[in-house]
Amino acid sequence: MTSSPFATLSTPAGPVPSQAPSWNRQRASQMPSHRYAAPHDRVEVPLTERAWPTRRLTAAPLWVPVDLRDGNQALAEPMDPARKRRFFELMIAMGYKEIEVGYPSASQTDFDFVRLIADTDLAPADVTIVVFTAARRDLIERTVASIAGIRNPVVIHVYTATAPTWRDVVLGRSRDELRELILTAGADVLDLAGDLPRVRFEFSPEVFNLTEPDYVLDVCDAMTTLWDATPERPVILNLPATVEIATPNVYADQIEYMHRNLERRDGVILSVHPHNDRGTGIACAELAVLAGAQRVEGCIFGNGERTGNVDIATLALNLHAQGVDPMIDFSDIDEIRRTVEYCNGIEVHARHPYVGDLVHTAFSGTHQDAIRKGFAEHRARAAADGVDERDQAWRVPYLPIDPADIGRSYDAVIRVNSQSGKGGMAYLLETGYGIELPRRLQIDFARKVQERTDAGGDELSAADLWQVFEAGYLTTSPQAPALVGYQVDQSITELTLRTGSGTATFRTDGLGPVEALTAALAQAGSRVEVLSLHQTSVGGGTDSDALTLIEYRTAGAGEISWAAGRARSVLEASFAAVLRAADVGR
Structure with missing residues (x-):
């Protein structure tokens, strides 16, 4: 167990010194870093021991995509009804069992979409529909109206920002005044929807990660008491890292503190909603699950305000890569990407984990050689064990998962440019034309390809390589014997x-x-x-x-x-x- 929630980084030689060592004497930047407080100066987590560092991820949490609400709000051009429906149908096909579908009190489009779900069979009966509202009675009334007559299970999700800066600058309320506002909203939800069948409640103390732990614990306990949280009708407490400001271990400590100290813990589904301002949203979510979270809200490829919400496709496929069933179907990831790109109007980056066009592609010669040998060894092991290659344990260098698992072919695994080596060139000729080159010929051929790529600077396809091969080894002159x-x-x-x-x-x-x-x-x-x-x-x-x-x-x-x-x-x-x-x- 770590003794301090903010232990200094250490090396085998001991703690990192307060001043940079001689080999790291760098010129100070001109950036005014002194203006920003360290995270432990803002939120001190009263946790002296923690269990999350020794735990392992062994099962998928409940995934809740918020693309239709949080992700949709972050679009320059929000989704029209047709795109919203197409995105929803994609989520259903992928196997999501709880989906946040909109903010019905904020726009007519969102209200109408919830009514579409209520009035049709668009959502299978086992899918829970989540609707989102701010903590204000008129908005809660509009939200409850949107779900009238719905046959699906429903979660009414209420939020209010709780962090000091938001209390002071945005809301103008003291701790006690804000607590009263939140409980009033909770009572309004209970009054308007407490008797509705198959309806449960969710509360988000927005900017949880910047809120004093004692305060947010008190508010959350007050809400679960008000809503009478029980194992039979659990309340979702969603704890957002609305604006990332600390290393992921701090968020994990905050989640474990809540997990350990919440009242009615067996009547609470502990949920997290990480954003990605520091680029560590994935790590925050994974450590939060280790710390006790049971549910993760995010967007399929990480869309959302600013740097986005946590990418739940990457989270799910990270589990897959560790031998854990993610419980969501990503077997045709290119179709998923095409749909998300169409609905969001945002292109997925070529280096985006798992789904990007180039994430299973090697241009480097050393990588190509290792991958080519890995494929050969994989086939040989499968043959020796008498099993199909798709059932054989995967251990191909540089490829954490088999691209075929997510519907990718091997055609683009190795591509050739000026950085490529003989193994990659030979692999493309073998897969494209069935030609197996002896090793010494691979070396000779690589020199010819290098001359071509150095001259043109472009990437070469298998067809381009075949042209180089023909010119270098097959073509004869008119005067040839x-x-x-x-x-x-x-x-x-x-x-x-x-x-x-x-x-x-x-x-x-x-x-x-x-x-x-x-x-x-x-x-x-x-x-x-x-x-x-x-x-x-x-x-x-x-x-x-x-x-x-x-x-x-x-x-x-x-x-x-x-x-x-x-x-x-x-x-x-x-x-x-x-x-x-x-x-x-x-």
Whole structure:
């Protein structure tokens, strides 16, 4: 257990000194950092021991997407009814069981959408609908009117800001005055909706993370008492990090303090609503669940005011990557992304965790080599264990999850630019054309690709790589030696060659066909020494062409080179490769 909620960072050598060590003497910035208070100067958490650092995430919390309310408010152009419905239908298809659908007292569009749910079968019977309202009776009345006759379970979500700055600057209320306002709103909710079947209540002390712990605990306990929270009809206490101001461990301490000290804890669903002002919303949510939270509100890809709400897709897929069922279906993540982008009018970043176009893509040579070897090892383990590759334990370097889990193909896993290595180039040729390159040819080919990318600076596709390969190893000049005809009869090979000096027929006995061709070329004045020969193919199935790759050395030259030949038969492909070598060596 940690002894202090604000322990200093430490290293094996001890605490970090108050002044930077000699190796870190940096020039002071010109930024006025002194204007901002450290988080422990604002909110001191009275927690001397904590359990969250030793806990592990073993089950998914209840996910509650707020894209249709909180995320919608953050859009330059809020969703029209059609887009709102499409987003809602996406959430249903993904398996969300509780969805905050709007702020019905704030706009006619939101009110009408709640009425649509009430008047139709748009929401399955097991989906809980959450409606949001500020703590004012007229707004609460409008909210209750919006859910009249609804068949689904409903949560009426009431909020009020509680932090000192908001009390002083925004609301102009003391602690006691604000407590009275909150309880009055709670009584209004009870009066207007307390007798409605299948309706429960939720309270959010907005800016919880900047509110004094003793005060927010008192207010929350007063609300659960007023609403008579029980295990049979639990109250949701939602504790937002409305504006992130501290490291995630501080938020975890605040949640654990509430988890330990709340009255009627068995009648409370403890919920969190992290924002992402410091870029640590994901960490705050994960640590909050370790600290006792049971429910997480956020937006599917993190939309929301300022830097956004916590990204609940990333949270869910983080669990998936740890072997924990996220309880939400992300098996077609590209369709989910397309729908969210359409509804929000905001493009998902290419590097966004899991869903971005480039998150499963490697350009770096070392990454590509490791991924290629990882795929090969994965296939080999699956074959050895006699299981399908999709059932085999995943341990491919640089890919925390199998892209196929979320509906991605392997086509874009490795892409080639000027930073790429031989492994990535070979992988693209193999997956795009079925060609397996020997390691030494991979090295030679990488140099040719590097020349192309350095000259153009662009990314190369598998088709581009094939063009480089053709130009570097397959293409011959008009003056190249040509095989006019051949006949192989057991140990006898007869070849008719056309070279610069004319056409001649050569007959050998006891040599293989390739050796016979090199001997014929030597007699014609073109010496080619074949050092190694490799067979592969272009494409797959019965329509594939044979591809022969030869490593060779020409007469008088110490440099070793590569050539390739392509034909319908293996023999003719081998002949073509030798003739290509002779052409280059002329």
